[in-house]
Amino acid sequence: MHGRRTSIICGRLSFLAGETLNTAAIIMAMLLLGRIMLGVGIGFGNQPVPLYLSEMAPTHLRGALNMLFQVATTLGIFTANMFNYGTQKHDPWGWRLSLGLAAVPAILMTMGGYLLPETPNSLIERGSKEKGRKVLVRIRGTDQVDAEFQDMVDASELANAIKHPFRSILKKKNRPQLVMAI
Secondary structure, eight states, rough: OOOOHHHHHHHHHHHHHOOOOOOOSHHHHHHHHHHHHHHHHHHHHHTTTHHHHHHHHGGGGGHHHHHHHHHHHHHHHHHHHHHHHHHTTTTTTHHHHHHTTTTTHHHHHHHHHSSOOOHHHHHHHHHHHHHHHHHHHHHHHHOOOOOHHHHHHHHHHHHOOSOOOOHTTTSSGGGGHHHHHO
């Protein structure tokens, strides 16, 4: 079982592969496959990052960091559109330049993913409580993490005590939440 960090790296690698296919595309099939890989990379990357931020951030900063992630995503989309606008005039290779420029953030995010530590929650969920505690001490910058660490252990044990969580979500009492989530 792998953690949040692995999901982030896999998403970025998929994005990088899609970007490479799109830039080198000589037939429509390469372009389509590249776009699919880009979509998988974006989806794969955008799901674990907010979770990672929430698990790593101190409680008083979690909301702000997740909002900052959304702002950064929006600014990235805006910047990409500005690059697209600027490269459209370079006929016939402007589209390749536009797609190729996506390699810059893709490479930076992939390299950054390798530098990230795994989250304490993820380590605890996988049975590595001591590693989880060490990471928690490192990211908090203090040895005074007993209460927070115990909360994480308790939450993990409670989550593991739930039998058949996917069957439970389909029960009638949980349908309103399920409908809202969909």
